[in-house]
Amino acid sequence: MGAFSVLAVVLAACSSGTSGTGATSSGSTKADKDIKVVTVVKLRGVGWFDRMETGIKEYAQQTGVQASMTGADDASPEKQVKLIQDLIAQRPDAITVVPNSPESLEGVLKQAMSAGIKVVTHEASNQQNTDVDIEAFDNAAYGAHMMDNLASCMGESGKYVAFVGHLTAQSHMEWVKGAFDEAKAKYPNIQRIGEPIEGLEDANVAYQKTKELLAKYPDIKGFEGSAATDVAGIGRAIQEAGLQGKTCVMGTSIPSIAGKYLADGSIDKIFFWDPALAGKAQDMLAVMLVKGQKIEAGLNLHLTGYENLQPIKGSPHGFAGNAWIDVDKSNASQYPF
Numbered sequence: 303m304g305a306f307s308v309l310a311v312v313l314a315a316c317s318s319g320t321s322g323t324g325a326t327s328s329g330s331t332k333a334d335k336d337i338k339v340v341t342v343v344k345l346r347g348v349g350w351f352d353r354m355e356t357g358i359k360e361y362a363q364q365t366g367v368q369a370s371m372t373g374a375d376d377a378s379p380e381k382q383v384k385l386i387q388d389l390i391a392q393r394p395d396a397i398t399v400v401p402n403s404p405e406s407l408e409g410v411l412k413q414a415m416s417a418g419i420k421v422v423t424h425e426a427s428n429q430q431n432t433d434v435d436i437e438a439f440d441n442a443a444y445g446a447h448m449m450d451n452l453a454s455c456m457g458e459s460g461k462y463v464a465f466v467g468h469l470t471a472q473s474h475m476e477w478v479k480g481a482f483d484e485a486k487a488k489y490p491n492i493q494r495i496g497e498p499i500e501g502l503e504d505a506n507v508a509y510q511k512t513k514e515l516l517a518k519y520p521d522i523k524g525f526e527g528s529a530a531t532d533v534a535g536i537g538r539a540i541q542e543a544g545l546q547g548k549t550c551v552m553g554t555s556i557p558s559i560a561g562k563y564l565a566d567g568s569i570d571k572i573f574f575w576d577p578a579l580a581g582k583a584q585d586m587l588a589v590m591l592v593k594g595q596k597i598e599a600g601l602n603l604h605l606t607g608y609e610n611l612q613p614i615k616g617s618p619h620g621f622a623g624n625a626w627i628d629v630d631k632s633n634a635s636q637y638p639f
Contacts, residue, residue, distance in 0.1 A: 329594020330395065335366040338394040339588045341581060342385050343373040344402050344467075344503060349558040350530040350577050351400075353639045357578025361585045369585045377467065377503035379406035386410045396420035396588035402503075403470035404429045420591040422584050425473040427620040433591050436583050437614060438575035438607060438625040441473055445480020447626070448552060448573055449489070452481070452524050455550035455570050459491035462524030463515055465532040465553070467503040474498075474528035477554070481526055495519060501532045505559075508535025516543060527553025530560075533572060537563030557634045564631045575625040578639070579605045583623070597621065 330337070341358055343351040355371045362369040372389075374381035379402045387410055389397055397414055401407050404426040411421050411431040423432040427441065452462065464481065466474035478498050485492045495515075501508035508531060515522060516539065525540075527533035533553040537560060540549055546567035555572040563569040586603050590596075599621075601611040607625020614620035629637060 330592045332395070332592070333366075334589070335368070337396075337589055337592055338368040339370075339396045339398065339585050339592075340389055340394045341369070341371040341398045341400075341584060342382060342389070343371060343400045344382070345377045346373040346375060348503075348530065349556055349639070353556065353558075354400075354577035354581040356639075357576075357581035358585060360578070361582045365589075367585065367589055371581070377402050379403040379470070383407060383410050386414065390414050390417055390419065393417065394419060395592045396422065398422040398424065398584035398588050399426070399432075400424045401426045401429070401472075402468060404472050405470060407431075420588055422588045422591070423619075424580055424584050425471070427476070427614050427617040427622075428472045430618055432619050434587055434597050435614075435617065435620040436580070436587055436608075436611075437473070437620060437622040438580055440614065440622050440624075441476035442480035442483070444573070444626055445477040445482075446484035448477065448526060449481035449484040451571055451573075451628070452526060452550055452552050453485065453489045453492055455552070456492065456523045458489050460523030461493050461495050461519060461521060462526060462550075463495050463519075463522065464498045464526040465501045465508055465511075465528055465536070466498045467501055467529030467532070469498065469500055471528070477528055478526065492524070495522065498528075501527070501529050501535060503529050503531055505531040505535035505538070508532045509538045510535075512536045512539035513543075516545070523549055525549065525551045525553070527551070527555065530555045530574075533569050534559050534563065537568040541566065541568040556639060557629060557637050558639055561634055564629075564634050567631075571628060571630045573626055573628055575607065575627065576637075576639075579607065579625065583608050 358371050408431050421432045423429045423435040464478040525536045533555045551569045552571045602609045608623040611621040
């Protein structure tokens, strides 16, 4: 994707669209330095959201916007609701959220919007109570892309399982459905075992469940992960069982989480978008909303993968970029995060 080619200069490139002190007649007249945007992530302390915070801090430094990130100590929808309730009382100009469960947040996000706070969501194309949802890509296409790669690795035949962080995680469920639909359409000799399995955003949970699956289905060939921790947990179980040459493990993660398993073939390939750029995209859209600027088809955020945002079919407020990256052991070192 060439993510790092833009990290140092991207905010300057898009200053005409999202920074400066001017505003439309229907927007805020606040200067950037007086605009407060808080991002609420699924949980703190994992590499994915550490990387997102890096992008948010860079955005704040380069624009003067008071942009920050918070999150709970685990991926509990209830804790996320409480964090947002507390933020509403603080009256930031905008809240951006990466929901654990979009449905669980509908009530509290409605409260935020009623309080005059702009709301941007990410990984929640089904969110009703939001001003805009930003996705890194079309989720069905991303899932199909993962299946094409997994099928190639599996020799287009065999059994696989799909993991998600939570069954309520909208994007994860769309990815595994996109993969499942692709398999049905193109790979008749590939079968998924059961319904998606919850890894609970915890590598140890994915590890234990993979060990159970291997014991129950010794002929399993493929594993698809959705949460960044899924493939790491799966890879650990594959490594311990010495099954690198007999299984194909792929899914969404980042090199800092999955790298050591990529190196020895316990994980074959990962797919992701740069969380730093996703954090910046959320904040840019939030500031545009605060300023009364329109978010519409063709919007260029001057971020790699977000140069031509398009509405998501069937999504009430969703826009998608085209920002996925494919990484295996041959190019993992290009993405040191």
